[in-house]
Amino acid sequence: MTRGDGSPGDASFGDASLNGASPGDGDGSPRGGGGSPAGGNGDRDLAELLAFLRRRVTGEYDVDEFGFDPEFTDRVLLELIRPLYRRWFRVETVGMRNVPGDSGALVVANHSGTIPLDALMLQVALHDEHPRRRAIRLLGADLVYQLPLxxxxxxxxxxxxxxxxxADRLLRKGELVGVFPEGFKGVGKPFSERYRLQRFGRGGFVASAIRAGVPIVPCSIVGAEEIYPKIGDLRLMARALGLPYLPVTPFFPWLGPLGLVPLPSKWIIGFGEPVRTDELDPADADDPMVVFNLTDQVREMIQQQLNELRLQRGHAFPPFF
Amino acid sequence: MTHTVLVTGVSRHIGARVASVLAADPGIDRVIGVDTVPPPSLSRDGGVPLGRTEFVRVDLRSPDIAQVIAAADIDTVVHMSLLSAPSRSGGRALMKEHNVIGTMQLLGACQRSATVRRVVVRSTTAVYGSSPHDPAVFTEDTEPGEPPGHGYAKDACEVEGYVRGFARRRLDVTVSMLRFANFMGPGVDSPLTRYFTQPVLPTVLGFDPRLQFVHEDDAVEVLRRMAMEDHPGTFNVAGDGVLLLSQCARRAGLPSLPVPSSAFRFMGGLARGAGLVGFSPEQLRLMRYGRVVDTARLAAALGWRPKFSTASAYEDFVRARDLAGGLPSAMLDLFSQAVEQAVRR
Structure with a gap:
């Protein structure tokens, strides 16, 4: 569905960008190029849209060696997620200045929500609200890369x-890399353990940051825990399907596909004070004690920030309760 | 120092071009080209003029190659004779014999020779395999998670093993091993170029592999430099940049047809049976997971970068074969005009 000219996937290019480019959408459309005079805007948008369509149809766009297609990401995928980000979860960001503007950094975040929507929201946040519109390069589980599509x-x-x-390659290139060290333990934990950080893998991410000498930015995501409250797990079914877990929520699987609609919790994404690693020797990446200590320090910072932001947010579902 | 260069696999396109540039170099005394079949005739089959290359018809699987090396005081061997697909008549068993036994015989002869100083071997990036568990970009030192288990890639792995053994036993010989990405260009005939000359490109549903190409001119230049200078080690060779399969289809203006992977495998088998597009299992994996290599080591060693990027190599291929189907962009032109008129009204 992603390729093949004229397939449904391609139709969505048009729809998504038409929505974004329509003059009525005054809601700070992120790439509107603000400040231009209103006259002739429509014509220019239309010409731009046609040029965009032409690039997509003729393949005249670049992807990097990892397969990253910035134009497709910004104008199609993120465009589809933006309504969820703005209106449904009403995401707020805190401490964006802690994310460096043009150098490499490692963003370490908590993972929650049964379905990893937090990764997508983090991507929109850094792209739309960071002054340098940074593209985060997340490191994902290998399960993801085995699945088609x-x-x-x-x-x-x-x-x-x-x-x-x-990880090393991206950080060397000065990219902003993101990891969720809790992995499936975090995203698939039961609702009763919400906002309690799980164990942090083996600290491989810290070693990568030390080797590259880039800062580690602790990131806390509040709100994702409530979107699919996981109150049970269909273990046998999950094993049969090759999934790490198959959640039972108050609405899933009872309401069928309707149960997949995430609950409209209020989100805050906070970026804490960066932890410097450039004062360490790159060889320390092979010293397990240094790596474990730094891992613990980052984990503590995320947990503390998580607690503060949760207090600051108050109720999970304003304005209802 | 006088140079006598032996080039294997001169009856195929890249081998013939390497032999011909080496023959054109006044710094080289003799170029001896060997292959199991005679080179195609210039007029009919698009053969490459070999210049003053002396052609010797030798079956590499036989010990005759030792006599050729001993008789001519050869100092440089460029081993290009690696078949990427079974020939229509021979089949897979013959291909494997040609690739693996042929290399063993050649290296055996080199090991005995007192004159050989430099050995350049053509290998392939297919030795890295293609899987969802590997890093996105392979360097020469990456150990693939799933080493290729069959076909061309397995042959290349075995050939590399013998070459490493040879390098250990003859420390005085400079051994360069070149892992080429897929060749691309007007004269290249490979399973992949045959794939791209189909009117409709079947793709695996849900997969869009990253591909890398090396233009034939750049491949010839790398082999020429390696044959003339000492650069011991293993090097990846690929054009800069990456193309997704979907981009390749769009740039050529070809429609693609996503089919589920089981159907893709079945169709690949059918096409192979009919002698149309030979698609072996490891190429099917490439069509799912793709493969990208890092070429920094080659650039550092040669102080040179390929003239063609992956994208421009592909563009050159499309232009030369006149593949560009203009339908999508023509339809887009009509659509744009219609929209502009509608707006103006």
Missing amino acids: LGHLSRKTGHTLACRED
Whole structure:
């Protein structure tokens, strides 16, 4: 569905960008090029849209060596997610200045929500609200890359497999890399354990940051825990389908596809004070004690920030309760 | 120092071009080209003029190659004779014998030779395999998670193993191993170029592999430099940049037809049976997961970068074969005009 000219996938290019480019959409459309005089705007938008369509149809766009297609990501995929980001979850960001503007950094975030929508929201946040419109390059589980469609959408949106080689390569290139060290333990934890950070893998991400000498930015995402409250797990079914878990929520699977609609919780994404690693020797990446200590420090910072932001947010579902 | 160069696989396109540029170099005394079949005639089959290359018809699987090396005081060997697909008559068994036994015989002869100083071997990036568990970009040192288990890629892995063994036993010989990405260009005939000359490109549903090409001119230039200078080691060779399969189809203006992977495999088998497009299992994996390599080591060693990027190599191929189907862009032109008129009204 992602390729083939004239397939439904291509039709969505047109729809999505038409929505974004229509003059009525005054809601700070992120790439509107604000400040231009209103006259002739429509014509220019139309010409731009046609040029965009032409690039897509003739393949005249670039992808990087990881398969990242910035234009497709910004104008199609993120455009589809933006309504969810703005209106449904009403995401607020805090501490965006802690994310460096043009150098490499490692964003380490908590993972929650049963379905990893937090990764998508983090991507929109950094792209639309960071002054340098940074593209985050997330490191994903290998399960993602085995699946048809998902694996390649993930590469097109700039993400790659969580492995040492890819992390090092991206950080060396000065990219903003994001990891969720809790992995499936975090995203699939029961609702009763919400906002409690799980174990942080083996600290491979910290070693990569030390090797590259880039800062680690602790990131706390509040709100994702409530979108699909997981109150049960269909273990046998999950194993049969090869999934890490199959959640039971108050609405799923009872309401069928309707149960897949995420609850409209209020979100805050906070970026904490960066932890510097350039004062360490790159050889320290091979010292397990240094790596474990730094991992613990980052984990503590995320947990603390998580608690503060949760207090600041108050109720999960304003204005209802 | 006088140079006598032996080039294997001169009856095929890249081999013939390498032999011909080496023959045109005044710094080289003799170029001896060997292959199992005679080179195609210039007029009919699009053969490449070999210049003053002396052609010797030798079956590499036989020990005759030792006599050729001993008789001519050869100092440089460029081993290009690696078949990427079984020939229509021979089949897979013959291809494997040609690739693996042929290399063993050649290296055996080199090991005995007192004159050989430099050995350049053509290998392929297919040795890295293609899987969802590997890093996105392979360097020469990457150990693939799933080494290729069959076909061309397995042959290349075995050939590389013998070459490494040879390099260990003859420390005085400079051994360069070149892992080429898929060749692309007007004269290239490979399973992949045959794939791209179909009117409709079947793709695997839900997959859009990253591909890398090396233009034939750049491949010839790399092999020429490697044959003339000492650059020991293993090097990836590929054009800069990456194309997705979907981009390739769009740039050529060809419609693509996504089919589920089981159907793709079945169709590949059918096409192979009919002798149309030979698609082996490892190429099917390439069509799902793709493969990208890092070429920094080659650029550092040669102080040179390929003239053609992956995209321009592909463009050159499309232009030369006159593949560009203009239908999508023509339809887009009509659509744009209609929209502009509607707006003006």
